[in-house]
Amino acid sequence: xxxxxxxxxxxxxxxxxxxxxxxxxxxxxxxxxxxxxxxxxxxxxxxxxxxxxxxxxxxxxxxxxxxxxxxxxxxxxxxxxxxxxxxxxxxxxxxxxxxxxxxxxxxxxxxxxxxxxxxxxxxxxxxxxxxxxxxxxxxxxxxxxxxxxxxxxxxxxxxxxxxxxxxxxxxxxxxxxxxxxxxxxxxxxxxxxxxxxxxxxxxxxxxxxxxxxxxxxxxxxxxxxxxxxxxxxxxxxxxxxxxxxxxxxxxxxxxxxxxxxxxxxxxxxxxxxxxxxxxxxxxxxxxxxxxxxxxxxxxxxxxxxxxxxxxxxxxxxxxxxxxxxxxxxxxxxxxxxxxxxxxxxxxxxxxxxxxxxxxxxxxxxxxxxxxxxxxxxxxxxxxxxxxxxxxxxxxxxxxxxxxxxxxxxxxxxxxxxxxxxxxxxxxxxxxxxxxxxxxxxxxxxxx
Numbered sequence: 155x156x157x158x159x160x161x162x163x164x165x166x167x168x169x170x171x172x173x174x175x176x177x178x179x180x181x182x183x184x185x186x187x188x189x190x191x192x193x194x195x196x197x198x199x200x201x202x203x204x205x206x207x208x209x210x211x212x213x214x215x216x217x218x219x220x221x222x223x224x225x226x227x228x229x230x231x232x233x234x235x236x237x238x239x240x241x242x243x244x245x246x247x248x249x250x251x252x253x254x255x256x257x258x259x260x261x262x263x264x265x266x267x268x269x270x271x272x273x274x275x276x277x278x279x280x281x282x283x284x285x286x287x288x289x290x291x292x293x294x295x296x297x298x299x300x301x302x303x304x305x306x307x308x309x310x311x312x313x314x315x316x317x318x319x320x321x322x323x324x325x326x327x328x329x330x331x332x333x334x335x336x337x338x339x340x341x342x343x344x345x346x347x348x349x350x351x352x353x354x355x356x357x358x359x360x361x362x363x364x365x366x367x368x369x370x371x372x373x374x375x376x377x378x379x380x381x382x383x384x385x386x387x388x389x390x391x392x393x394x395x396x397x398x399x400x401x402x403x404x405x406x407x408x409x410x411x412x413x414x415x416x417x418x419x420x421x422x423x424x425x426x427x428x429x430x431x432x433x434x435x436x437x438x439x440x441x442x443x444x445x446x447x448x449x450x451x452x453x454x455x456x457x458x459x460x461x462x463x464x465x466x467x468x469x470x471x472x473x474x475x476x477x478x479x480x481x482x483x484x485x486x487x488x489x490x491x492x493x494x495x496x497x498x499x500x501x502x503x504x505x506x507x508x509x510x511x512x513x514x515x516x517x518x519x520x521x522x523x524x525x526x527x528x529x530x531x532x533x534x535x536x537x538x539x540x541x542x543x544x545x546x547x548x549x550x551x552x553x554x555x556x557x558x559x560x561x562x563x564x565x566x567x568x569x570x571x572x573x574x575x576x577x578x579x580x581x582x583x584x585x586x587x588x589x590x591x592x593x594x595x596x597x598x599x600x601x
Contacts, residue, residue: 162190162272163199167220170207172360172396174237176311177261178205180298181236184265187299196223200272202231203264206239206247208326210498214239221250232272236261241330242502244286257286258330259316262296289332292317297341307353308549308562308580309394314342314380315361319369320399322426323437324466324497324505327362334366339380346387355547355580356392356418359384364395365402378406385416391582392547392565394418397464400425400440400448412455419459420567421452426466428483429476435469435508442483449487460490460535460566467524468497468517470508477520484527490535490566492528496521532594536568539587539596546570546585546598548577554591561595569595576600 164185168178181203182192193199202224206217217239224233234254235247241258248255253271256264263285271283295316315336318328346357359381361367368376377398385393393416398407400423411417423445427433430441452459465484472480484492496517499506512520549562552571559573560583571591575598577583585598 162201163193163197164190164201164203164268165193165195165197165199165224166203166205167195167224168205169213169217169220170205170209170237172311173313173316173362174205174207176313176360177298178203180300181205181261181264184299188265188269196227198228199231200276201234201268202228203234203236203268205261206235206237208237208239208242208330208500210495211500212498214243218247218250221247221252225251230275232268232275234264234268234271236264238327238330241286241289242326244284248282248284252282255282255284255286257289259289259292259296259332260285260287262298264298289317289328289330292332293335295335295337297337307355308547309356309358310349310354311358311360312342312345312349313337313361314359314364315367318363319366320363320439321437323435323508324469324500324503326500326503329502331362334363334370336367336370336376339383342380343383343387346384346390350387350389353580355390355582356394357384357390358394358396360396363399365398375404375406377402378404378410381407381417382410385410385414390416392416392418394420394567395422397422397424399423400445403448403452405451408452408455411459418565418567419456420462420565421459422462422464423448424464425487426464427469427472428465428480428487429472432469432472432476432480435471435505436466437504446483446487458566460568461487462491462567463489463493465492465494465521465524465528466497467494467521468512470497470505470512471510472512472520473510477523481523481527484524485531488531488535489528490568491532492524494521494525494528533590536590536594536596539568540589541587543584543586543601544568544570544596544598545582546572546596548572548575548579548581548583550579554593564596569593570598571595572598572600574600 207213232253236256244255317332317334546562548560552561557573589597
């Protein structure tokens with residue numbers, strides 16, 4: 155390995171949610187600002203980082219596997235684990251032969267600890283350091299660094315809060331991320347302004363529980379107020395919202411979206427289960443009737459809005475009759491898309507001890523059935539736009555079946571493929587929808 159600090163190299167591998175992805179970008183930017191060079195994961199590097207996830211058993215297993223790979227690929231590298239698996243099971247992670255195990259809420263310390271640790275490791279044997287604060291003790295929002303990637307100038311994610319107070323019966327996230335901590339509005343707006351000046355056209359507000367923004371300050375409707383302020387940043391073309399819980403999609407938020415040319419008509423509203431009895435078992439804060447009324451309200455105010463969701467299939471206690479009702483409800487609600495997951499039993503959550511646990515085969519079968527129902531409503535929603543003029547944000551070139559075209563998304567987050575269109579990346583293009591590609595994208599032509 156190079157001895158010159160200007161040539162020091164690091165690698166990072168990320169598992170899990172968008173927040174993890176953006177936090178990894180922030181970590182990488184800190185290393186880059188200190189003169190390090192990023193290399194692909196698995197290549198020779200002085201520091202190798204795995205940003206882990208523990209939301210499901212599969213994610214946790216992948217985290218362990220990637221940590222083992224990091225150690226095996228580079229026996230001399232300083233291997234650091236951070237993220238939710240490292241937070242939940244720090245001693246188990248340390249036993250994998252790591253040099254540093256850092257909690258999910260202490261990523262702001264990663265550069266300092268890893269750079270110093272790598273220096274000591276070059277001189278002598280290094281003893282594993284575990285730095286994990288119990289999640290419940292974390293009370294402040296912690297800035298990591300510049301979070302947006304430097305490789306694109308189209309869409310950037312801006313984190314507005316961390317943590318969750320909801321404690322759904324199946325979810326491990328509040329146990330590892332800690333309580334809601336909101337980022338000061340001035341910092342959020344300043345970052346959006348900087349992004350606009352750098353040429354970004356779209357900003358996505360993201361976090362662990364974005365709709366809870368400001369509740370740690372005792373403020374009501376702070377999220378809607380932040381959305382209004384963000385949409386007013388001069389030069390911002392699009393403002394997209396991250397996942398918002400049903401009871402946090404306020405009338406004020408919908409009114410803002412309906413009256414704005416900047417706020418995207420796309421609402422990702424987690425449902426989790428399309429049955430009120432299952433929702434009660436999940437300790438969700440609404441029933442199915444509330445959710446369906448919210449859908450009707452969104453569609454009345456914003457007829458072109460895409461409503462997407464999350465669904466968990468095979469929750470313990472979910473009977474065959476309940477599941478049959480859920481399938482009917484999913485078809486009736488006509489989602490534009492959905493992330494569908496088989497229930498994952500997480501030790502330490504109430505649901506892990508519930509009676510009526512289903513087999514993996516049955517959970518997978520139910521997830522596949524929901525996915526098929528969503529595929530039909532997704533297709534129907536996209537077909538509504540055939541023959542119509544739309545706008546999309548050109549993001550990248552891609553080749554499909556030997557044809558090169560521009561790819562991007564509409565404001566309501568429909569994927570677009572525009573063969574032969576001459577436009578710059580980051581340009582918002584007006585086109586006409588000719589049909590759908592084999593992959594379900596809107597196939598468009600220039601006007």
